[in-house]
Amino acid sequence: MELSNQINKILDLKQTPKRIVSLVPSQTELLFDLGLENNIVGITKFCVHPYHLKQTKEIVGGTKNIKIDKIKALNPDIILCNKEENTKEIVETCLKIAPVHVSELNTIDDTLELIQFYGEKFSCRTEAAKIIQKINFKLNDFKTFIKSIESKKVAYFIWKDPWMVAGNNTYINHLLQLNKFVNIYQNKERYPEIELKKIRLEGDPDLVFLSSEPYPFKEEHAFEIGRYTHHAKTVFVDGEMFSWHGSRLIKALDYFKKLHHRIV
Incomplete structure (x- = not known):
């Protein structure tokens, strides 16, 4: 399975990732909302939504300072990073452990693309479609509101x-x-x-x-x-x-x- 990063690099996965380490707080929240709580094995200390994950998942450091041995011990199928949240050095270090997906999100369209991508690659298309539908509904309503x-x-x-x-x-x-x-x-x-x-x-x-x-x-x-x-x-x-x-x-x-x- 080929994964296309939002930074234009291709990852090749043999199957749907089941063990996910997320080094991005907002993406941890998204994974939970997609129904993937059981697939999350590692998060950062800044992944505070939903709060209970800090009691049930392994904390692998911060977004800029990771504990590489903890990540390695989790045996992840994929590690999720973000171009702004995580450093190039962190991405390169993580690549020695597992495939790494790096998001780059500057617009709402980028965000919708990421949600759809997660839906496809983590086999939760229905949940992703529902979130996208909710965002688009709220967005259209807000655009009407903001006109005045x-x-x-x-x-x-x-x-x-x-x-x-x-x-x-x-x-x-x-x-x-x-x-x-x-x-x-x-x-x-x-x-x-x-x-x-x-x-x-x-x-x-x-x-x-x-x-x-x-x-x-x-x-x-x-x-x-x-x-x-x-x-x-x-x-x-x-x-x-x-x-x-x-x-x-x-x-x-x-x-x-x-x-x-x-x-x-």
């Missing part, structure tokens, strides 16, 4: 020390665009470091989003940023809704509606 919403300029913060934001060619930026949020850093690299004192010169946002992950922003950070913005409203947002792929989109599209009601 005015666009706003936004800066989406993901880190402090140094201050970092979401830039161009990211899944976060794609979802910001869906929401008619104009990212003032959309013409910069994927996750640029920025100087707070220049934020007004670089776009003067209407909204400043402080993501719940990967950095745990607090009120003190909102106050610090506020010293350099003019009229911008600071909003704490659920980072999982803006950055997790897969079945999380079903919840995210509902969340976005509530977010717009909050910032009116």
Whole structure:
């Protein structure tokens, strides 16, 4: 069986994978929603949805630091990675143990493609089709909703020390665009470091989003940023809704509606 990675590399599998190690939290959640809980043998410490998996599955490290001996001992049929979540070194190390599928997800279309791919390769086509149908229904409904919403300029913060934001060619930026949020850093690299004192010169946002992950922003950070913005409203947002792929989109599209009601 040939598996085509989203990074354009081919994997050859002799049969449907039964023992899966997932090094990507959002993809772990997707596997569960596809009915593959019994096939998951290893996950990362950041795979928190559904939470009970942390008690029933082997924890093989983080997304950037894996415990290779634990993965090897699980004798996986396949290891699931992501181009952004995991390093090239991790992928190369895992390839010495089992076939590795590496996803690259920058758009909703990419996510739908991954769900369909998992459905085909893990023999759960019906479950995958149901999730895709739900996402498309929610997406069409959201596109109708967003038509009446005015666009706003936004800066989406993901880190402090140094201050970092979401830039161009990211899944976060794609979802910001869906929401008619104009990212003032959309013409910069994927996750640029920025100087707070220049934020007004670089776009003067209407909204400043402080993501719940990967950095745990607090009120003190909102106050610090506020010293350099003019009229911008600071909003704490659920980072999982803006950055997790897969079945999380079903919840995210509902969340976005509530977010717009909050910032009116």
